[in-house]
Amino acid sequence: MTVVAWEGEPIGEISGKVDYYTQAADLKQTKELFPEYKNIYADCQQQNLMRLDKAWKRWLVPDKNGKRGGRPRFKKRGDICSFTFPRVNSAKAGAHLTGNILKLSKIVEIEVILHRPIPDGFGIKQANILKKADGWYVSFSLEDKTVPTVLPVDEIKTATGIDVGLEKFLTTADGQSIEIPQYYRKAQSTLARKQRKLARKTKGSKNYQKQANKIAKIHLHIARQRKEFHYQVAHWLVKSYDLIVFENLNIKGLARTRLAKSILDVAWGAFLQIMQAVAVKRGKHTRGADPRGTSINCSGCGARVEKTLDVRVHNCGCGLVIDRDQNSALNLLKRGSVGLPIPGCGGLDIGQPVKQQVSFVNLRCSR
Ligand SMILES: [Zn+2]
Numbered sequence: 001m002t003v004v005a006w007e008g009e010p011i012g013e014i015s016g017k018v019d020y021y022t023q024a025a026d027l028k029q030t031k032e033l034f035p036e037y038k039n040i041y042a043d044c045q046q047q048n049l050m051r052l053d054k055a056w057k058r059w060l061v062p063d064k065n066g067k068r069g070g071r072p073r074f075k076k077r078g079d080i081c082s083f084t085f086p087r088v089n090s091a092k093a094g095a096h097l098t099g100n101i102l103k104l105s106k107i108v109e110i111e112v113i114l115h116r117p118i119p120d121g122f123g124i125k126q127a128n129i130l131k132k133a134d135g136w137y138v139s140f141s142l143e144d145k146t147v148p149t150v151l152p153v154d155e156i157k158t159a160t161g162i163d164v165g166l167e168k169f170l171t172t173a174d175g176q177s178i179e180i181p182q183y184y185r186k187a188q189s190t191l192a193r194k195q196r197k198l199a200r201k202t203k204g205s206k207n208y209q210k211q212a213n214k215i216a217k218i219h220l221h222i223a224r225q226r227k228e229f230h231y232q233v234a235h236w237l238v239k240s241y242d243l244i245v246f247e248n249l250n251i252k253g254l255a256r257t258r259l260a261k262s263i264l265d266v267a268w269g270a271f272l273q274i275m276q277a278v279a280v281k282r283g284k285h286t287r288g289a290d291p292r293g294t295s296i297n298c299s300g301c302g303a304r305v306e307k308t309l310d311v312r313v314h315n316c317g318c319g320l321v322i323d324r325d326q327n328s329a330l331n332l333l334k335r336g337s338v339g340l341p342i343p344g345c346g347g348l349d350i351g352q353p354v355k356q357q358v359s360f361v362n363l364r365c366s367r
Helices: 020-033 035-039 042-060 183-199 206-240 251-255 260-266 268-282 324-336
Strands: 082-085 095-098 101-104 108-111 122-132 135-144 159-164 168-172 176-179 243-247 285-289 313-315 321-323 356-358
Touching: 020 035, 020 042, 042 082, 095 122, 101 122, 159 206, 159 324, 168 206, 168 324, 183 206, 206 268, 243 268, 243 324, 268 285, 285 324, 313 324, 321 324
Parallel strands: 159 243, 176 356, 243 285
Antiparallel strands: 082 122, 095 101, 101 108, 122 135, 159 168, 168 176, 313 321
């Protein structure tokens, strides 16, 4: 039974347990009560119930860290911007992709622009249809049946630590650094101007909608640029090193400080996910290490060399004078490579640090 609530009126007894299965079983009756549901492909309706079930369980049942999700909120018309066809190109599938023609049952047969071809040997598992600020998109989940071969641990030849900085996006243990792209801050003034314009419009009016959509498009553009940048850096790292040790940062804790904009700009957490995925694909290794004390301790002799954030050079009594971020990266590498037979940690000669900058100038946004 589908329960419809009127304000102030009791909705009656809900008998027994309500979960995905009872709700899915009720879909048949829903179609009788609300005939418009007949126009929605059955698989998609079930997918929505699964989403609801997941959200509900995240709220009710704590995960292994004892954390629970927020209370599921009622979704208004327009809140849900995507839906899923769980099967593609199979006999009972609601979605079929032939060449670049996508046929969605009960909706449309439409030509799609494939940003990249579906690679050979991959099966399409699902199609997720989503609405973004600049149009409709479909993203396919592909199944890669090939299992990447992981480089055996005793064959790791090159390793590095990567230190996330506020001045640089990251610095490696051999002293290479990558600048923080400034697209976010550049876009800030444009955003602020468009926000002020939005504030002058009547909420809900057509012009308001238009302006809000312009703002959403800028956000989308920034997000795509950032992702592209993250992939470039990840591929470079994974190509250059067999093992990459990163610092496990509590981003939430850091973002609350006045450094928030830089931290969010850097988007370290999102980058780490991409880097780890790229590493798995190439059979390379990544490890997280505790970053506490990595900027203070000397990577050469282990002594504590206290320094404030504005001191950019690590200068130790033992004679080691290097960039502070490189010192941190070396410490991370030490922590993360414990027990690994890495010859000279990637051929590092701490006495003669190489300082060079790697830049990714060809930032392109895929549209
Ligand atoms: Zn020292």
